[in-house]
Amino acid sequence: MNDTDLKYLWQTSNEQIAISQKSDKTSLDYLTKRNVSHFLSSMKPIKIFTLLVGLLWVFSIGYVLIKLTINAYDQVSLYFLYSAYFQVMLTAMAVIFYLIQLSTLYSIDFNNPVVILQKTLISLKASTLNVTRILILQLPFWTTFYWNESMFKNGTLPLFILQGAVTISFTYLAIWLFFHLKIENADKWWFKLLLQGKEWEPLITSIVILNDMEEEVASDKD
């Protein structure tokens, strides 16, 4: 079948297409008069809610920690205090990332050419991983906040070995995941185990397709 045949076939079917499909005036009026949400804007409420919860957490725990530092610095365990500070700091960074994502979501412009807009949408979706990567860095601090001076004075060798092994392995795991939890690894078993890989697979396919488009654009410029 040649080009002319293909076009003829397509265009003949167009003539037969459901042209009689009426643009129902009532439904169009409804659409223009109400703030009808669609699948992209439906992403926004959950992000705003998460952002508010994050901000509440950072400010309330941050407030308690500052109060403790000012009023009871000598009485609290410094391991607890600094572990909690690092956790809040990392949560604050994750909240900032969320804020950037949300502002990108609001600035999405469907008037843009297809390749450009699709790249923005994919990088937006892929950037949700950055929040997870930052939060994973909190892992080691969950193994240090209960340390205290008496543990070091009275502890036994097996306790130190156990505690050391736990903290070192959590630190290694956190750093490893921070560097490897990327969309490119979405086909790996550990990624699927951690983040329900099925959701990410179509995204990898799209990245490959868009990169393929881009490569040809680049070779075109050479």
Next chain:
Amino acid sequence: MAKHNLHQTFHEIIEQHKGLLVKVARTYCGNEEDRQDLIQEIRIQIWKSLPKYDANFAMTTWLYRISINVAISFYRKNSIRRQYTIAKTLPLVIDPLPNDLQEKFNLLEKFIAELNEMDKALIMLYLEDKSYLDISEIMGISVSNVGTKMGRIKEKLKKRFLNHKEN
């Protein structure tokens, strides 16, 4: 643009270009329910983007950009929930074509459905008789890149028709 004019323009655009919306929906969705959902999503986005319409662009170029952008996002989101199945395909044709043409058309639809999301857009625009320049403006790639891509897609379709004939 005044609010009343905006409503008026929106109604006119949807009425004049309803065929375009149906064609995009037909290219990206395998069943009638999804097609109707997609057409509604495209209408919503057209309404939202209308105040930003740049009159320097042809109306159809602008409409294709929005429709394809919405369709690809919709298709990607839906393909997470359920994979495209040819068995579900319900043609949007009211009066069937003559038998041999209908069969060929069903095959064309099936082979287009097998293409990736970007190639679907390219072949649809090509079959709609859009020039390479128009396609490059809609897609955001160079004219020569459109030519290269189009050559590969057409070759792929020809092979599929040929294989089908031999079998």
